[in-house]
Amino acid sequence: xxxxxxxxxxxxxxxxxxxxxxxxxxxxxxxxxxxxxxxxxxxxxxxxxxxxxxxxxxxxxxxxxxxxxxxxxxxxxxxxxxxxxxxxxxxxxxxxxxxxxxxxxxxxxxxxxxxxxxxxxxxxxxxxxxxxxxxxxxxxxxxxxxxxxxxxxxxxxxxxxxxxxxxxxxxxxxxxxxxxxxxxxxxxxxxxxxxxxxxxxxxxxxxxxxxxxxxxxxxxxxxxxxxxxxxxxxxxxxxxxxxxxxxxxxxxxxxxxxxx
Amino acid sequence: xxxxxxxxxxxxxxxxxxxxxxxxxxxxxxxxxxxxxxxxxxxxxxxxxxxxxxxxxxxxxxxxxxxxxxxxxxxxxxxxxxxxxxxxxxxxxxxxxxxxxxxxxxxxxxxxxxxxxxxxxxxxxxxxxxxxxxxxxxxxxxxxxxxxxxxxxxxxxxxxxxxxxxxxxxxxxxxx
Numbered sequence: 001x002x003x004x005x006x007x008x009x010x011x012x013x014x015x016x017x018x019x020x021x022x023x024x025x026x027x028x029x030x031x032x033x034x035x036x037x038x039x040x041x042x043x044x045x046x047x048x049x050x051x052x053x054x055x056x057x058x059x060x061x062x063x064x065x066x067x068x069x070x071x072x073x074x075x076x077x078x079x080x081x082x083x084x085x086x087x088x089x090x091x092x093x094x095x096x097x098x099x100x101x102x103x104x105x106x107x108x109x110x111x112x113x114x115x116x117x118x119x120x121x122x123x124x125x126x127x128x129x130x131x132x133x134x135x136x137x138x139x140x141x142x143x144x145x146x147x148x149x150x151x152x153x154x155x156x157x158x159x160x161x162x163x164x165x166x167x168x169x170x171x172x173x174x175x176x177x178x179x180x181x182x183x184x185x186x187x188x189x190x191x192x193x194x195x196x197x198x199x200x201x202x203x204x205x206x207x208x209x210x211x212x213x214x215x216x217x218x219x220x221x222x223x224x225x226x227x228x229x230x231x232x233x234x235x236x237x238x239x240x241x242x243x244x245x246x247x248x249x250x251x252x253x254x255x256x257x258x259x260x
Numbered sequence: 261x262x263x264x265x266x267x268x269x270x271x272x273x274x275x276x277x278x279x280x281x282x283x284x285x286x287x288x289x290x291x292x293x294x295x296x297x298x299x300x301x302x303x304x305x306x307x308x309x310x311x312x313x314x315x316x317x318x319x320x321x322x323x324x325x326x327x328x329x330x331x332x333x334x335x336x337x338x339x340x341x342x343x344x345x346x347x348x349x350x351x352x353x354x355x356x357x358x359x360x361x362x363x364x365x366x367x368x369x370x371x372x373x374x375x376x377x378x379x380x381x382x383x384x385x386x387x388x389x390x391x392x393x394x395x396x397x398x399x400x401x402x403x404x405x406x407x408x409x410x411x412x413x414x415x416x417x418x419x420x421x422x423x424x425x426x427x428x429x430x431x432x433x434x435x436x
Contacts, residue, residue: 026416026419026420029412029415029416029419030412030413030415030416031412032412032415036415036418036419036422039419041426042419042422042423042426045375045422045425045426045429046390046422048371048372048375049375049379049390049394050394051368051372051375052289052372052375052376052379053372054284054285054288054289055288055294056281056284057280057281057284057297057298057301058294058298060298061280061284061298061301061302062276062280064298064302065273065276065280065301065302065305066273068302068305068306068309069272069273069309072309128271132271132273132274135273136273
């Protein structure tokens with residue numbers, strides 16, 4: 001039997017296998033008694049296939065996917081709004097819902113004691129969703145299209161307490177995005193995190209890096225709103241710059257006066 | 261995937277990041293068209309979103325995803341009518357434009373081109389079984405699930421496809 005098999009393989013390797021031999025060989029392959037590795041040339045060719053190059057997919061593909069995901073999430077939200085509409089237009093629904101909820105609350109409170117595990121699960125889930133949104137936002141921020149980057153910045157406002165990674169990305173956008181609108185949106189998105197010392201420092205450092213009058217004025221206004229006295233020096237430097245427009249200088253002088 | 265099925269569609273991003281390269285590689289090795297392959301990856305994820313309720317969770321997500329990918333690929337082939345790269349003449353031209361510097365490198369890249377060409381000349385089923393068997397972590401059993409046949413039958417399919425590939429390879433090599 002073994003002899004017959006090795007004869008068959010030898011014949012195959014020498015290219016002398018008949019149709020009938022091939023059929024027998026296939027039977028052995030099907031049962032796993034002969035593997036491709038044993039078949040010489042054909043296996044070498046199979047291995048050579050690993051050398052065929054496959055390019056990496058482009059960033060465009062990733063962008064399109066996240067755009068698709070964002071649209072799907074929005075549609076899902078819109079669908080869930082039918083109840084809100086019903087709620088507003090039919091007052092009896094409001095009453096029925098309120099009483100129903102009250103009754104259910106009492107019943108649940110009566111029969112069950114608080115369960116810590118559920119809370120943990122909910123926390124875990126919201127943490128995962130938050131992480132997902134952060135990932136989407138960071139990926140959109142790298143897109144070429146301005147509207148994608150604006151979308152990314154506005155997405156950050158949906159995050160309940162963004163991570164340092166997000167605030168750093170927003171600061172980076174504020175400092176280096178080529179589009180003024182995106183930079184302004186990034187500044188606005190950073191305001192809720194202004195109590196974070198690293199964000200404050202980042203905002204102050206950003207003053208010296210801005211060339212657009214609109215962003216310069218917005219930053220000066222932000223510094224006044226935050227009562228950030230450490231910003232006086234960089235604002236003064238901006239005043240000294242020759243290329244700073246007169247209107248901006250006026251605004252900055254006013255801001256410095258308030259801050260001092 | 262079960263989370264996606266339950267409505268947490270944002271979770272699909274994790275699966276996309278995990279499988280985008282494998283899926284793109286599958287399509288690219290089937291059609292050698294980068295833009296088309298990217299579009300097809302997008303089509304697969306669109307279908308996953310659309311038919312997410314159909315994922316039973318009793319098998320591997322990857323196998324379910326490739327079920328969809330195969331259908332998307334078949335649709336694309338039907339639309340195109342013919343396989344790109346089937347034309348022997350084009351490949352002859354391709355082999356010709358190599359301004360290679362090192363002889364060995366040139367020989368290797370020529371071998372690869374012949375191999376690519378031989379692959380392109382296989383029929384879709386044969387090429388598909390080879391491409392699938394080359395995907396990392398894709399076992400014969402998984403391919404059997406995809407093709408609705410036994411693991412042994414997949415082994416025979418791979419063998420036959422490789423036989424055909426060798427035949428095409430030698431034919432091209434003799435012609436060039």
